[in-house]
Amino acid sequence: MTDLKSVPAITPVILCGGSGTRLWPLSRQRHPKQFLPLVDENTLFQNTLQRLTGGAPTAAPVILCNNAHRFMVAEQLQEIHCPPSGILLEPVGRNTAPAVAVAAFHALTLSDDPVLLILPADHHIKQTDDLHAALAMGAHLAEENFVITFGIVPHAPETGYGYIEKGEPLDRCAAGATTACHISRFVEKPDRDTAQGYLDSGKYFWNSGMFMFKARRVLAEMAAFAPEIVAACRAAYENSRQDLDFIRLDLEAFAACPSDSIDYAVMEHTRRGVMVPLSAGWSDLGSWRSLWEEGAKDAHGNVVFGDVIASNVRDTYLRASHRLLAVVGLDGHVVVETPDAVFVGPRDQVQDVKEIVGRLQTADRREARVHRRVYRPWGWAEDILEGDRFQVKHITLKPGAAITLQKHTHRAEHWVIVQGTADVIKGDKRFVLNQNESTYIPPGVSHRLKNPGETFLSLIEIRTGQPLTEADVKRIVPAGTPPDQR
DSSP, rough: OOOOOOOOOOEEEOOOOOGGGEEEETTTTTBGGSOSSSSSSSHHHHHHHHHTTTTOBBBEEEEEEEGHHHHHEEEEEHTTTOSSSSSEEESSSSOOOHHHHHHHHHHHHTTTSEEEEETTTEEEEEEHHHHHHHHHHHHHHHHHHOEEEEOOOOOOOOOOEEEEEEEEEEETTOOOOOEEEEEEEEEEEHHHHHHHHHHHTTTTEEEEEEEEEEEHHHHHHHHOOOOOHHHHHHHHHOOOOOEETTTOHHHHHHHHHHHOOOOIITTTTTTSSSEEEESSSSOOOSSHHHHHHHHHHTTTOOEEEEEEEESSSSSSSSSSSSSOOEESSOBEEEEEEEEEEEEEEEEGGGHHHHHHHHHHHHHHHHGGTOOEEETTTTTEEEEEEEETEEEEEEEEEEOOOOOEEOOOSSOOEEEEESSEEEEEHHHHHHHETTTOOOOOOOETTTEEEEESSSSSSEEEEESSSSHHHHHHHHEEOOOOOOOGGO
């Protein structure tokens, strides 16, 4: 067993991109799978960080995400008491190589040459002890300036993953890692027969998308093979600005960066590439089928979440999030219920949900983008009921949070306080509303809502008029107010 005390300290870099469309309707553009509790009470993002506990010593993590997810990231970090060294906001998506580059530039401002562990935020790993052993081996190799990827020992002819063909074993390394090997080649997702051949050969491993290397080494490799990425990312980071708890990368510089994965930009070219095998119950939870495979099953082979009644149902994934789900006579299916959408399909065809999402996006349906509950910097708002010229929402404000001063030309609002205390500005008046009290906001009257208390403020908002969309919101913001405070 590796002596973890001798392992170099690791800086985790968590990549939070990805939309998780194959897990629609639970995963959506504004609330993708990495921020959902799919296997236990924690989200996949939170589990990614927490499973590192008890292994090699780790520094504060570096988080990469986009602007729309920044407050979810910050809140979920607070929930698990894991302060980051930085939350870097990517203004546009540019794949994993630029994300790694800016993370490396950031990490070098905190330490001379840290060992970086690159982890996608949406994976599931059952056996943390095996993970820790593999990471310890990787950290020692990284100290020798190797560029490490982790290859998953395959157990099935999976066609949804890329593969790594192992080369010759390493002849030496500080860790004594006899199982580590050079990389012969990376191969794209195969067809079924090819995947079976890979499995039978014993020479191929699934490409996990997990990497480890020293910060200066990966930047040197990128400078050799993808210099445009390094130049653009250097500029994006050097011209970044602090915005509350976030670091906003420069839009112009980052948008000019080529889009490429770390696999293509570095791993397929470097002579320092090494693969460390990993057999730790890994899954990327990329489909409803994989969630059924990884889930705890009842006596009939069903994986069940929420308020579900099933009769004569076998080998089926059943998930209810909002109401009673009653199912009769299904075998090998997936049934997922959310407040505004239901998905039903055979387990062996669930990959086709991406076609459904594509149709929703083409039609500009909100069900592709957001749930009924939408998270905002101040808390969240959840749709309850909508009809002709009216809309009812349940609004929750975090302690100390406020909704900006604003007014509407066409719609009126009626607020009823359910729990907590509200500090209200309405026109030229300012007053406090307590539980069971209410106020009416006519069209054209400026108003602001704030939670001055130490507990959550909950209220029902009734909107009337036309239109009821954000198009009828005029925010009254002093010049120079940062976007996060609007």
